[in-house]
Amino acid sequence: MSNVRYEFPKYKLTQQLKEPGGVAVADAVDAAKANLTDLEPECISELHKATAAALAEFQRFPSAFDAASLQALYAISARAVGIGAVCGAPAADTTFISLCNLLDHLMAIKRWDVEAIAVHVQTLQLLVANIGKLTPPVMEQILAGLEKVTRRYRQEAASAQAASA
Amino acid sequence: MGLDPKSRTRFNLSKTVVLLFDPTPMGLAILTQILSGFGARKIHRCSTIDEAKRVVADFEVDLMVIDAMAESGEGYEFVRWLRTNVPEPNRHTPVLLTAAHTKVSDVANARDCGGHFIVAKPLSPIVVLERIIWIAKEGRAFVLSDEYVGPDRRFAKADAGGDHPRRRREDHVDLSPDAAAPATAPEDGAVPFEDRPLKAAS
Numbered sequence: 407m408s409n410v411r412y413e414f415p416k417y418k419l420t421q422q423l424k425e426p427g428g429v430a431v432a433d434a435v436d437a438a439k440a441n442l443t444d445l446e447p448e449c450i451s452e453l454h455k456a457t458a459a460a461l462a463e464f465q466r467f468p469s470a471f472d473a474a475s476l477q478a479l480y481a482i483s484a485r486a487v488g489i490g491a492v493c494g495a496p497a498a499d500t501t502f503i504s505l506c507n508l509l510d511h512l513m514a515i516k517r518w519d520v521e522a523i524a525v526h527v528q529t530l531q532l533l534v535a536n537i538g539k540l541t542p543p544v545m546e547q548i549l550a551g552l553e554k555v556t557r558r559y560r561q562e563a564a565s566a567q568a569a570s571a
Numbered sequence: 572m573g574l575d576p577k578s579r580t581r582f583n584l585s586k587t588v589v590l591l592f593d594p595t596p597m598g599l600a601i602l603t604q605i606l607s608g609f610g611a612r613k614i615h616r617c618s619t620i621d622e623a624k625r626v627v628a629d630f631e632v633d634l635m636v637i638d639a640m641a642e643s644g645e646g647y648e649f650v651r652w653l654r655t656n657v658p659e660p661n662r663h664t665p666v667l668l669t670a671a672h673t674k675v676s677d678v679a680n681a682r683d684c685g686g687h688f689i690v691a692k693p694l695s696p697i698v699v700l701e702r703i704i705w706i707a708k709e710g711r712a713f714v715l716s717d718e719y720v721g722p723d724r725r726f727a728k729a730d731a732g733g734d735h736p737r738r739r740r741e742d743h744v745d746l747s748p749d750a751a752a753p754a755t756a757p758e759d760g761a762v763p764f765e766d767r768p769l770k771a772a773s
Contacts, residue, residue, distance in 0.1 A: 414713065419665055419703075419707045422587045423707055428610060430578070430580065431575070431576065431581075431700065432578055434610060434696070436608075438609060438700075439696055480641075481642035488601060496693065506641065506672035567676060
């Protein structure tokens with residue numbers, strides 16, 4: 407039988423947040439957003455680099471299932487999530503997350519679907535080449551297509567995970 | 572119910588010692604800009620787990636924002652190490668995990684590593700602030716068992732208890748245990764541990 411103990415620590419953070427002075431929520435959020443605006447040029451540059459790295463990795467893919475290749479592309483994609491939101495390209499974040507989902511599913515079920523991955527990489531190229539130019543309906547259509555591609559493997563991967571647990 | 576981004580309610584992070592960990596330069600820069608905007612001044616920026624461990628060894632840290640490192644899960648392992656190998660007070664320090672993605676095989680790891688809350692990237696300032704205020708709430712138990720060491724994952728559902736209603740200061744953020752829980756996924760991408768299945772041990 408498991409031995410369980412409970413402690414009730416007093417967090418200094420709790421008291422610090424309540425100390426006099428400080429900043430109003432609205433001002434803090436505005437200040438954080440303004441700070442992020444300063445990062446925009448750097449984020450655009452990083453987004454281009456991440457997309458180029460994803461393409462280069464994809465072009466090195468072998469012709470049959472290779473977990474290491476999928477993992478390498480997964481790492482590039484995961485590390486890029488969050489950059490797009492800062493530089494006006496939130497669809498790039500959605501695409502990287504969709505690619506992470508797809509690669510995770512493919513690794514789980516040991517499936518090799520180069521076309522599904524290619525669609526994601528091409529979408530990234532399209533998005534970063536047209537930051538601020540694509541209309542919301544066009545982007546929604548593109549992202550819905552990616553979701554369809556990834557969803558194909560979701561259930562299968564979940565079943566495989568449940569079976570191995 | 573979430574935190575209103577137009578709220579004039581005040582909070583103070585100026586004396587809070589914060590550890591930020593993200594292995595990517597942009598990820599770390601984004602976190603730093605957000606926390607600086609919130610008024611945090613004592614920020615330790617770490618881009619490797621070893622750096623983060625050195626900060627934990629050398630300083631008393633009041634808040635940690637730790638990237639999970641989706642590709643390897645090393646962020647989860649860091650939090651597990653913090654909870655099981657580090658003496659007080661840092662062992663108890665509130666930890667906000669950030670995650671670009673959670674592999675299906677890592678969901679249990681994310682839930683059981685001992686973090687207070689996990690926030691999905693991309694990060695937005697209001698969501699990060701809401702989570703910081705949430706994890707600082709009073710009265711949350713810290714569980715120590717063979718299977719799990721960390722904050723009680725049932726806290727969001729817990730009754731505040733007590734015979735008398737708690738008085739709240741209207742001009743500061745509400746940190747009482749019965750304060751409203753933050754909004755949850757999929758609306759803003761955050762996934763509270765409390766909404767996930769619990770293991771019997773805790």
